[in-house]
Ligand SMILES: Cc1cc2nc3c(=O)[nH]c(=O)nc-3n(C[C@H](O)[C@H](O)[C@H](O)COP(=O)(O)O)c2cc1C
């Protein structure tokens with residue numbers, strides 16, 4: 632897969648998906664399946680942005696997927712080329728017709744474009760999917776709009792999934808993602824208290840752009856050296872032992888006892904267990920962690936872990 636930061640004139644007539652695709656949720660998957668079905672031997676191309684347009688407008692959206700992770704999903708869907716464009720003032724102020732004529736027609740020379748039902752583009756988001764398709768049809772190009780994909784009574788969207796993650800509703804978020812929400816990182820050193828109290832934890836150094844679930848204890852899977860382990864993760868400030876406001880992610884892996892400093896890990900979030908608490912002493916914290924671990928073990932019926 633080629634990743635381009637600028638759009639140059641193409642010699643072919645690709646099938647193009649337009650969108651940001653944070654989360655690569657079940658709605659995005661549908662869109663990519665339709666792209667695949669309509670490519671018919673043509674190159675499959677994604678036109679997307681590196682940074683979320685709303686962040687240029689002063690919002691501070693944290694991402695479900697980092698840029699690298701988002702590119703990895705495109706790669707797994709056998710996308711040939713990605714236009715990974717910085718969303719800046721110049722792009723923001725681009726008129727909707729110029730976007731269609733200069734980028735989609737002159738440069739990309741699209742044969743077919745696939746977008747979601749709520750796609751907007753051009754200055755002040757003046758262009759929508761209906762307008763895009765009308766215009767593309769005038770140029771003799773195909774345009775497909777994907778209907779909203781539902782999960783139960785909800786329209787699946789990146790915005791809704793971000794909210795669910797922030798609320799700790801990981802189960803519902805995962806249903807809409809079609810995979811377990813995960814945080815990748817490397818294992819760094821902590822305060823060495825974990826081992827002392829009988830529950831060593833890997834402290835995860837993660838990308839600051841990544842969305843972090845609500846503070847609390849979660850059932851997780853930890854993937855390390857291509858192996859998957861049942862684990863339990865605390866997201867929070869460790870108020871019992873620390874006065875810092877920094878959010879930490881710490882994972883105790885069941886049935887493992889080895890040094891993991893410096894390793895790359897993937898923490899998959901499965902379900903919320905309880906809120907993080909400030910205990911009056913370390914013994915109380917230790918007793919609670921022991922209960923948390925027992926709870927996870929019985930939930931997975933692995934009495935011998
Ligand atoms: C399953 C689990 C639950 C935890 N729950 C809490 C909690 O409710 N309150 C708290 O202050 N710290 C909690 N912690 C974090 C511990 O304070 C932390 O793991 C311990 O201080 C060891 O830190 P260290 O790895 O930096 O040595 C929890 C940790 C784990 C693994």
Ligand SMILES: Nc1ncnc2c1ncn2[C@@H]1O[C@H](COP(=O)(O)OP(=O)(O)O)[C@@H](O)[C@H]1O
Nearest residue numbers: 821822823825826831832833884888889890891
């Ligand atoms: N079951 C386990 N879960 C997590 N870490 C473990 C486990 N067994 C051993 N370790 C190792 O112990 C370290 C954590 O011990 P801990 O006392 O909590 O130190 P730190 O405060 O540096 O995280 C981990 O980084 C890892 O190398």
